[in-house]
Amino acid sequence: MDAATLILVLVIVTALAFDFTNGFHDTGNAMATSIATGALRPKVAVALSAVLNLVGAFLSVEVALTVTNAVVNLQNSDGAPRAELLAGGGENLLLIVLAGLVGGIVWNLFTWLYGLPSSSSHALLGGLVGSTLAGLGVSGVNWTGDGTKLDGVVGKILLPALISPAIAIAVAAVGTWLVFRITSGVADRYRQRGFRWGQIGSASLVSLAHGTNDAQKTMGVMTLALIAAGQWTDLEAIPLWVKVSAAAAIALGTYLGGWRIIRTLGKGLIEISPAQGMAAESSSAAVILSSSHLGFALSTTHVATGSILGSGVGRPGAQVRWSVAGRMVAAWAITLPSAGLVGALMYVVGNALGGALGGIVVFLVLAGLAGWMYHRSRQAPINAHNVNEEWDGGARPQRSRKNVH
Structure with missing residues (x-):
């Protein structure tokens, strides 16, 4: 097996590992509010979300094509493939992709460890931008596409990252206000029962939408x-086996449940009611599905968090924990540069060692960091048994007082 083929295998394995972390990191986007209000039992919620993520992954390929084309400049100005990327069996481009994936996974695991609902999408894309800058320089990143429309990293990634949370907050705030206004004369027990069923439907739609957006990345x-390896040439299509394996990886990760982040979203931002949960989830689904149709690689975490905040703003008398929201926004702000820095460092290490050895060392560094963070997480486990305990004011992992298995 030559060096390029070995690095390709490492890239495929690492990409599916990222997809797996994306699944458990983002389960809370769909199911945190349903778990927090008791509309669904925790294990049932993550199982339902996993199935719908699997289905959603097959509904569109627009976001996948965005990721394929929007980050790395694969072509020269005349449309011809860039020779420096594809030379030597594409070894340089493969190393760039591998290093970028490592940047995304490390940031995903770090934020999961501390219960921060950071963006898996921006972790991945930040890692890729960082490794591309290290490997090819500024010109190697596809910043604006062909310059005739909003495209590339700026149009397809950065602008949606800024706009989507604001839209989600506004939609959820208006929706929540309308829901409470319309149902003000309905007996509370009937209203709560109806909204719990509404939550199940809207949470299911968010899971489906998550599959259409995140699995495709x-x-x-x-x-x-x-x-890069010369085994695919069509920039407008995705191989079937790639669709199937990516869909399965994100579904498996979703089923395991990212309980630390589910807890922060479900209990940390607001004390959420079924009506607020339904409004937040419906808003998230609308924004995510619209963006998937347009090919925007937005963050479902940003949208879901914005929707939950909006549901707090829209409910009269609701208390929003802005300090928790502030920590989340701080994590959002440093996601792209942090993942990019890791991606760049991994490329430098891999390139310095060269060939297959460089790829293997980068992979082993990832395995070591992942193992260390998993070990840290076991010191204060959060799971289906204690995810709904009263919020104690902090998102850092602590030794739980009870019900820890």
Whole structure:
């Protein structure tokens, strides 16, 4: 097996590992409010979300094509493939993709460890931008596409990151206000029962939407690696086996449940009611599905968090924990540069060692960091048994007082 083929195998394995972390990191986006209000039991919620993520992954490929084409400049100005990327079996581009994936996974695991609902999407894309800058320089990043429309990293990634949370907050705030206004004369027990059923439906729609957006990002990365290795040439299509494997990986990760982040979203921002949960989830689904249709690689975490905040703003008398929201926003702000820095460092290490050895060392560094963070998480486990305990004011892992298994 030559060096390029070995690095391709490492890229595929690492991409599916990222997809797995994306699944458990983002389960809370769909199911945190349903778990917090008791509309669904925790294990049932994550199982339902996993199935719908699997289905959603097959509904569209627009976001996958965005990831394939929007980050790395694969072509010269005349449309011809860039020779420096594809030379030597595409070894340089494969190393760039591998290093970028490591940047995304490390940030995903770090924020999961501390219960911060950071963006898996921006972790991945930040890692790729960082490794591309290290490997190819500023010109290697596809900042604006062909310059005739909002495209590339700026149009497809950065602008949606800024706009989508604000839209989600506004939609959820208005929706929550309308829900409480319309149902003000309905007996509370009937209203709560109806909204719990509404939550199940809206949470299911968010899970479906998550599959259409986030699973595709890994599909795009895997396709980019195949293009680098010369095993795929179509920039407008995704291989079927890539779709199936990515869908399965994100579904499996979702089923395991990212309980630390589910707890922060469900208990840390607001004390959420079924009506607020339904409004937040419906808003998230509308924004995510619209963006998937347009090919925007937005953060479902940003949208879901914005919707939950909006549901607190829209309910008269609701208390929003702005200090927790502030920690989340701080994590959002440093996601792209932090993942990018890790991606760049991994490329420098891999490139310095060269060939297969460089790829293997980068992979081993990832495995070591992942193992260390998993070990840290076991010191203060959060799971289906204690995810709904009263919020104690902090998102850092602590030794739980009870019900820890």
